[in-house]
Each structure stands twice: as C-alpha cells, then as structure tokens.
Amino acid sequence: VDADAFFASVEQALRPELKGRAVIVGGTERGVVTAASYEARRFGVRSAMPVAHARRLCPQAVFLGPNFAAYKEFSRRMFDIMRKYSPAVEPASIDEGYVDLTGTLRLHRAPAWEVAHRILHEIRSSLGINASGGLAGDKTAAKMATGAAKPNGLLYLEPHKAMTLLGALPVGSIPGIGKKAQDKLRRHGISTVAHLAATSRPFARAILGKWGDKAVEIAAGRNFRPVRIEPRESQKSYSKQRTLARDTIDYIYIRRVAREIAERLVARLRARDQGASTVTFSVRYADFTDKSRSVSLEAPSNANADILECVDDLIWKTITRPTAIRKVSVKLSNIARPTFQHDLFEPERYLKCRRDRALDEIRERFGFDTVRVSGGA
DNA sequence: TCTGGGGTCCTAGGACCC
DNA sequence: TCTGGGGTCCTAGGACCC
Numbered sequence: 001v002d003a004d005a006f007f008a009s010v011e012q013a014l015r016p017e018l019k020g021r022a023v024i025v026g027g028t029e030r031g032v033v034t035a036a037s038y039e040a041r042r043f044g045v046r047s048a049m050p051v052a053h054a055r056r057l058c059p060q061a062v063f064l065g066p067n068f069a070a071y072k073e074f075s076r077r078m079f080d081i082m083r084k085y086s087p088a089v090e091p092a093s094i095d096e097g098y099v100d101l102t103g104t105l106r107l108h109r110a111p112a113w114e115v116a117h118r119i120l121h122e123i124r125s126s127l128g129i130n131a132s133g134g135l136a137g138d139k140t141a142a143k144m145a146t147g148a149a150k151p152n153g154l155l156y157l158e159p160h161k162a163m164t165l166l167g168a169l170p171v172g173s174i175p176g177i178g179k180k181a182q183d184k185l186r187r188h189g190i191s192t193v194a195h196l197a198a199t200s201r202p203f204a205r206a207i208l209g210k211w212g213d214k215a216v217e218i219a220a221g222r223n224f225r226p227v228r229i230e231p232r233e234s235q236k237s238y239s240k241q242r243t244l245a246r247d248t249i250d251y252i253y254i255r256r257v258a259r260e261i262a263e264r265l266v267a268r269l270r271a272r273d274q275g276a277s278t279v280t281f282s283v284r285y286a287d288f289t290d291k292s293r294s295v296s297l298e299a300p301s302n303a304n305a306d307i308l309e310c311v312d313d314l315i316w317k318t319i320t321r322p323t324a325i326r327k328v329s330v331k332l333s334n335i336a337r338p339t340f341q342h343d344l345f346e347p348e349r350y351l352k353c354r355r356d357r358a359l360d361e362i363r364e365r366f367g368f369d370t371v372r373v374s375g376g377a
Numbered sequence: 378t379c380t381g382g383g384g385t386c387c388t389a390g391g392a393c394c395c
Numbered sequence: 396t397c398t399g400g401g402g403t404c405c406t407a408g409g410a411c412c413c
Contacts, residue, residue, distance in 0.1 A: 006413090026381080027381055027382075028381085030379095030380085030381085031380085031381045031382085032379095032380065032381050032382095033381095034381075034382090034413090047413085048380085048381085048413095049378075049379095049380085050378055050379050050380045050381095051380095051381095052378065052379065052380085053378035053379070053380085054378090056378070057378090092412095092413090093412080093413050094413075095413080096413075175411090175412075176410095176411070176412085177411090178410060178411050178412085179410090179411090180409090180410060180411085181410080181411085209387070209388075210387070210388090211386095211387080211410095235384085236384085236385070236386095237383090237384070237385085238383090238384090239382085239383060239384075240382080240383080241381080241382060241383080242381095242382090243381065243382090278405090278406095280406095280407095282407095288379095288380075290408080290409090291407090291408095292406090292407065292408075293406085293407085294405085294406060294407080295406090296404095296405070296406090327381085329382090331383095
C-alpha cells in the first residue's frame with residue numbers, strides 16, 4: 001500500500017480549498033519538490049525537481065513548506081487502518097507499507113483482492129487521501145504492482161502472470177536499481193526486468209557487485225522475504241544538513257551553522273540516552289562537489305563539549321578549497337549507550353553533562369534560540 | 378531547470394595485529 | 396634481501412530510497 005502524492009494529498013485533505021488545485025510541497029526556493037499533487041503533475045512537475053523549475057512549469061500552483069507533524073499523524077492513521085485487516089503489517093516508509101493477506105479468506109470471508117480493496121477504500125473515506133495497492137505473491141512484485149497501479153488503483157498480479165507483466169518493465173523499476181545501475185546494465189544489453197531475470201548471477205555480480213545476485217532473484221520473482229512485523233532495530237545514525245540561503249566563504253558563519261546543527265543532533269541523542277562515537281562533518285561546495293571528514297572518539301558520547309570539539313577540528317580539515325560553500329552537514333554515527341566514568345574520575349565532565357541536560361530542558365520549553373553555547377565552550 | 382533532507386548499505390584502500 | 400596471509404577497524408565516497 002502506498003499513498004499517492006502523500007504530502008500534497010495531506011495538505012489537500014486538511015485544506016479543502018486546495019482540492020482540485022495544483023499543490024507543490026517543497027522546502028525553500030533553493031530546494032527541490034518533495035511532493036506534487038496530480039494536478040501539478042499534469043504540468044510536468046515531479047518530485048526531486050528543483051522548486052525553481054516547478055514554478056516555471058506551473059506558476060499557478062500553491063507552493064507549501066512541509067508540515068511533518070501532520071504527515072506523521074496521517075501516516076499513523078493509515079497504518080492503523082492496515083492493521084485492522086491483518087496483524088502482519090510492515091511499514092516501509094512514512095507513506096508505504098506491506099500487508100500480509102495470507103489467510104484472510106478465512107478471517108474476512110473474502111478473497112485477498114477484496115480485502116485489499118477495502119483497505120484502500122477505508123483509507124480514502126476516512127482520511128480523505130488516495131492510496132494505491134499491489135497484490136502479489138512477494139513483496140517486491142507487490143511494490144512494483146503498486147507503482148503500476150498509481151494513481152488511486154489496485155493491481156492484482158496473479159503469480160503466473162507476474163512475469164509477463166513485470167518482465168516488460170525497465171530494470172530501473174526494480175527497487176534498489178537506480179540510474180547508475182540501470183546505465184551499467186544497459187551497456188551490457190540488459191534493459192528490462194525479463195533480461196535481468198535471464199542473466200546469470202555471476203555476470204550480474206560482475207556488473208553490480210554483491211547486489212547482482214539478489215537483483216537477479218528479485219527480477220525472476222524468487223525473492224520471498226517475509227512481511228516483518230518486528231519494529232526495526234535501532235537507528236544507526238543521526239544527521240542534519242542545511243543548505244545556506246546563499247553560497248558563502250564566511251568561515252565564522254559556517255562554523256556557527258555547523259555547531260548549531262551538531263547541538264541539535266546531540267540533544268536528540270541525550271533525549272534517547274544514546275551516544276555517538278563517530279562525528280562526520282561535510283560540505284557541498286557551490287560547484288556541487290562534496291567533501292567530508294570524520295573522526296572517532298574512544299567511547300560513545302553525547303556531551304556537547306566532546307562533539308563540538310570534533311566539529312571544530314573537522315571543519316578546517318574538510319574545507320580545503322577557496323570555493324564558496326552551499327551546504328553544511330553533520331552526522332553522528334556508531335550509536336551506542338554512552339559510557340561514563342564521570343562521577344569518580346572526571347568531575348568536570350560530570351558537571352558538563354549536567355549542564356547539557358539543563359540546556360535541553362530550557363530549549364525544550366522556551367525554544368532553541370533562547371540559549372547560546374559560546375564558541376569556546 | 379539548477380539541483381533538499383534524512384536515512385541505509387556497499388566498496389576500496391590503508392593501518393594495524395597476529 | 397625480499398618477502399605470506401588473514402582478520403578487523405577506520406575513513407571517504409557513492410548509490411539508492413522516500
């Protein structure tokens with residue numbers, strides 16, 4: 001199950017005056033389109049397209065910034081509906097999930113395709129947004145069928161028909177095969193799903209690396225991964241990036257942005273009682289080349305002082321060219337419980353941790369900008 | 378047309394150890 | 396003087412997804 005133009009649909013559901021109008025959700029003027037309603041797509045607007053381009057194609061569209069709190073709420077309700085029809089539901093993203101309908105004939109006294117219909121119908125009627133579905137014998141085929149069913153459709157791929165229908169699609173419609181892999185495969189004469197299905201695994205491995213084997217299995221419809229209902233294991237990294245309002249070589253400003261980003265990230269770690277042992281700082285230059293430098297601590301930490309010190313060190317190691325910077329980002333990885341020896345051996349460190357917690361509380365109540373951590377701290 | 382933000386996973390090379 | 400093999404960890408970059 002996959003919602004159609006999810007973010008844009010939620011906006012239209014919340015504001016009826018937007019129904020029937022071209023709605024484009026995007027970040028800023030320097031950003032890209034996150035979601036475009038079907039009314040906007042008629043003008044050629046697509047997600048991932050620069051907002052400036054979308055504005056030229058469809059100047060009459062309503063352009064909105066994202067409202068993630070609303071999207072999360074709609075997402076929660078959408079998954080609740082799915083779970084009413086089957087206990088085995090696997091969320092794949094905010095607007096997309098797998099529902100295992102094995103055995104629903106007995107449970108609902110209706111064949112799976114009828115149940116699928118009911119799910120989509122209930123999403124439409126109770127949330128006011130459209131969703132599409134694909135019904136097939138394995139998750140990948142179901143996902144590909146969903147794509148083919150869009151918008152607002154349901155496609156039932158009976159196992160013996162799956163290959164006939166999916167085989168004709170370009171290899172790029174297989175999830176995990178993007179533009180680069182598609183180009184590589186095409187250079188070897190493999191352009192459709194059927195071609196890939198007929199490829200020997202060693203040959204595919206030579207082209208795609210480790211991924212090749214699995215890609216062939218998926219193309220051939222032999223990839224039967226179960227619908228997983230267990231929650232996903234814990235998050236492996238936290239990152240935050242900011243595209244600046246304009247390209248700059250102002251080092252002081254870049255450092256201030258980097259530190260603010262890092263502070264917000266490390267506060268998230270503290271809130272979850274986690275620490276990171278690797279800090280990565282990266283920039284995108286005005287010419288769109290990216291550069292990053294990272295460093296690992298001896299033990300995972302969530303102390304502002306530790307992380308900010310890393311960031312300060314990394315900035316000058318990363319920015320080596322006299323070129324303006326477009327985007328700044330910080331990533332914290334190698335996440336684990338922070339290990340402290342503080343109370344006994346490092347009283348100063350203990351005090352700093354207490355201070356960080358106090359900072360978090362103030363910012364939680366009064367906003368991030370009410371307190372600033374000075375540069376030398 | 379002028380290119381986001383937040384994630385996951387993979388690869389390749391080098392350091393280091395036994 | 397010229398030279399092993401295997402394993403692990405770290406770093407940098409890149410592909411891909413929504």
